[in-house]
Amino acid sequence: MITPRIRPAQADANFVFTGSGGIVEVQGTAEGEPFSHDQFMSLMELARKGVHELVSIQNTALGL
Numbered sequence: 001m002i003t004p005r006i007r008p009a010q011a012d013a014n015f016v017f018t019g020s021g022g023i024v025e026v027q028g029t030a031e032g033e034p035f036s037h038d039q040f041m042s043l044m045e046l047a048r049k050g051v052h053e054l055v056s057i058q059n060t061a062l063g064l
Contacts, residue, residue, distance in 0.1 A: 011035050015047035019055045 010032060016025040030038060035043075 011039070011043065013040075013043050013047070015044060015051070017048060017051045021048065021052070 011028060011030055013028040014025070026044070028035075028043070030043060040052075
């Protein structure tokens with residue numbers, strides 16, 4: 001059995017968006033070295049894409 005190597009997180013970030021993409025809440029903490037503006041923006045874009053996908057899946061499931 002191959003066990004994945006667990007690495008500690010370098011950042012902890014929480015993003016809350018509305019279904020239409022509005023920003024409700026953003027929290028971020030560096031877990032060691034500070035992260036850059038570009039890294040933060042990358043995290044936010046990943047979160048935005050993820051929320052967009054979830055909203056789309058939910059709307060499909062609800063027949064909206």
